[in-house]
Amino acid sequence: MQQAINLAKTIKDEIPVAAIIIKNGEIIASAVNCKEKSQDVTGHAEILAIRKAEKILGRWRLDDCELYVTLEPCPMCAWAIINSRIKTVYFGSYDPKYGALGSKIDLRKLINSKTTVYGGIMEKECDEILKNYFKILRENSSQ
Numbered sequence: 001m002q003q004a005i006n007l008a009k010t011i012k013d014e015i016p017v018a019a020i021i022i023k024n025g026e027i028i029a030s031a032v033n034c035k036e037k038s039q040d041v042t043g044h045a046e047i048l049a050i051r052k053a054e055k056i057l058g059r060w061r062l063d064d065c066e067l068y069v070t071l072e073p074c075p076m077c078a079w080a081i082i083n084s085r086i087k088t089v090y091f092g093s094y095d096p097k098y099g100a101l102g103s104k105i106d107l108r109k110l111i112n113s114k115t116t117v118y119g120g121i122m123e124k125e126c127d128e129i130l131k132n133y134f135k136i137l138r139e140n141s142s143q
Contacts, residue, residue, distance in 0.1 A: 004070050004092070021050070023057070062084045067088070074098045091120075
């Protein structure tokens with residue numbers, strides 16, 4: 001999770017969320033949010049990391065992989081995670097508005113998902129990154 005946090009800290013002009021996919025203890029893919037930069041609604045860190053991992057492994061099934069992400073996945077990302085068969089998800093900050101792996105809803109309950117989820121991993125550090133981003137955004141918009 002520390003590597004995802006370090007990556008999230010590098011993000012500018014986007015909601016600072018980073019995702020890392022690990023297979024056999026090695027990072028095979030990483031990504032950050034780039035929805036604004038790419039003007040692509042699917043430009044979430046999790047989606048981009050999944051696409052990279054699929055390319056690297058040459059398959060869409062990621063059932064031998066783990067995902068670390070600094071914010072609880074939204075419904076779009078959670079569904080992609082479930083459908084790619086990612087074995088385990090570790091996330092930092094809970095998302096009470098859009099979290100789809102337990103906070104607001106749990107999409108795993110809709111199907112027979114074997115994805116295991118652990119939330120609140122290094123939560124304080126992940127929360128701080130998001131709070132700082134939104135604080136700066138509010139300050140800039142009030143000027």
